[in-house]
Amino acid sequence: MDHIRIYGILNVTPDSFSDGGSYIDADAAASHALKMIEEGADVIDIGGMSTRPGFTDVSVDEEISRVVPVIKLIKSKASNAVVSVDTFRSETARASLEAGASIINDITGLMGDSDMASVVKSYGAGVVIMRDGFGDPDENWEVTLQRSVDRAKTAGIADSMIMIDPGVGFTKTREQDIQLIKAIPSMIRRWGYPVLLGVSRKRIAAEFYVTDTPASERLGASIGLALSGIDLGASILRVHDVKQTRAAVNAYLRITDDGQHKS
Numbered sequence: 665m666d667h668i669r670i671y672g673i674l675n676v677t678p679d680s681f682s683d684g685g686s687y688i689d690a691d692a693a694a695s696h697a698l699k700m701i702e703e704g705a706d707v708i709d710i711g712g713m714s715t716r717p718g719f720t721d722v723s724v725d726e727e728i729s730r731v732v733p734v735i736k737l738i739k740s741k742a743s744n745a746v747v748s749v750d751t752f753r754s755e756t757a758r759a760s761l762e763a764g765a766s767i768i769n770d771i772t773g774l775m776g777d778s779d780m781a782s783v784v785k786s787y788g789a790g791v792v793i794m795r796d797g798f799g800d801p802d803e804n805w806e807v808t809l810q811r812s813v814d815r816a817k818t819a820g821i822a823d824s825m826i827m828i829d830p831g832v833g834f835t836k837t838r839e840q841d842i843q844l845i846k847a848i849p850s851m852i853r854r855w856g857y858p859v860l861l862g863v864s865r866k867r868i869a870a871e872f873y874v875t876d877t878p879a880s881e882r883l884g885a886s887i888g889l890a891l892s893g894i895d896l897g898a899s900i901l902r903v904h905d906v907k908q909t910r911a912a913v914n915a916y917l918r919i920t921d922d923g924q925h926k927s
Contacts, residue, residue, distance in 0.1 A: 668894060668913045671748060671769075671902040672697070672705030673864065676730045677714045688730075694737040701745060704910030709769055709902060710734055710760075711750035715797065724755045731756065732763045739764040748792070752776035754783045761787040769902075771797040771834065773812030774819075781819035791821060792860050795831035801840060805830065805847060806854065813855060827900060828857045833866040841868040845889065848896040861893035862902035864909075887912045895920075 676693050697708045712730035713722050731749055738745050748767035749760040754777045757768045761783070767790040774781045775796050784791045793812045795805050809828060816826055828851055830844040841863075848859050863869060869885035870877055883905050890901050890909060894916065903909045 668898075668917070669706040669858075669900045670704060670906055670910055670913070671707045671709040671860065671900060672700035672703075672906045673902060673904050674700070674708050674710045674734070675714070676710060676712055676734055690733045690737050693734045694741060697734075697738045697745070698742060700906040701742060703907035705906045707746045707748050707767065708738060709748040709750055709767075710765075712756065713751070715750075715771055724753055727751065727753065727756050728759045732759050735760060735763040735765050748790075752780065752798075754779035757783050757789075758787075761789055766790060767792065769829075770794065771829075771831075772799075773797075773809065774815045775799065775812060781815050781821060784816075784825075785819045785821050788825070790825045790827065791816065792827045792829050793857075794829035795834070795844070797831055797834035801835045805844060805851075809851070809855075823857070826857045827860050828855060829860045829862060829902075832861065832863050832868060838868050838871050841866075845893055845896065848893060848898055852897045858900055859893075859898045860900035860902055861890060861898040863889040863893070864901075864903040864905065883908060891916050 674693055674697050676688060678688060700708060710731050712727040735747050738747060747765040748769050749757065749765045750769040751757055752770050752772040757780060768784050769792040770780060771794045773793045773796045776798060793816060795808045796812065799808055830848065830851065832841045832844050835841050851859055864886045865879040865882045869882040869889060872885040887909055891912060894913065901909060
């Protein structure tokens with residue numbers, strides 16, 4: 665593969681684990697989105713509700729009110745911008761797709777809302793199916809993801825519109841996270857879908873520092889994990905630090921046989 669797609673994270677929330685409160689204002693959020701696109705983001709992934717450990721639930725109306733104005737503003741400034749929305753609620757997904765988003769990133773793998781799959785299908789949207797983040801973290805990933813894939817296929821979502829996320833961080837232990845990353849080749853062999861890897865600034869990245877390191881300072885380990893994921897076959901990275909990640913990926917691909925990597 666000669667291009668690794670990068671999803672730039674845009675949290676329009678007050679309480680996300682790394683950048684909560686930074687982009688609540690729609691103008692600030694849109695400006696940051698455009699900056700990430702300039703730095704090499706292929707997709708802007710907008711989240712209107714934090715799902716960090718111990719997150720505070722918000723109403724659907726609040727989530728929509730955070731996300732939709734930002735989508736519209738981004739699209740008004742850059743009509744070709746590709747926007748994904750990180751939500752597990754079908755009402756938010758519908759409002760987001762109406763506003764100009766084209767991908768839904770569902771951390772429950774379509775299992776959190778029984779209408780989500782049909783909404784995605786009806787709009788012809790792309791979908792990121794994560795191993796159910798609200799499910800049993802000890803359940804085998806093959807079982808969990810197969811259930812979600814079956815739901816997508818039953819709804820009639822085209823294979824070309826499906827991506828898989830191993831669900832790193834939605835686990836009990838960092839060893840479980842490592843095993844999910846190592847399972848990427850098996851996921852590709854089993855389903856053939858592109859794999860999106862989200863490790864940016866997460867707890868697994870903190871494991872590799874010799875001192876306690878806040879989320880905002882975990883870039884080195886985040887990039888190391890991302891490149892390991894690419895080597896295992898991941899073709900999409902969801903990141904906070906677009907500029908530095910894109911540079912690292914470009915360097916990696918230049919060295920590894922003009923972009924060929926293992927799968």
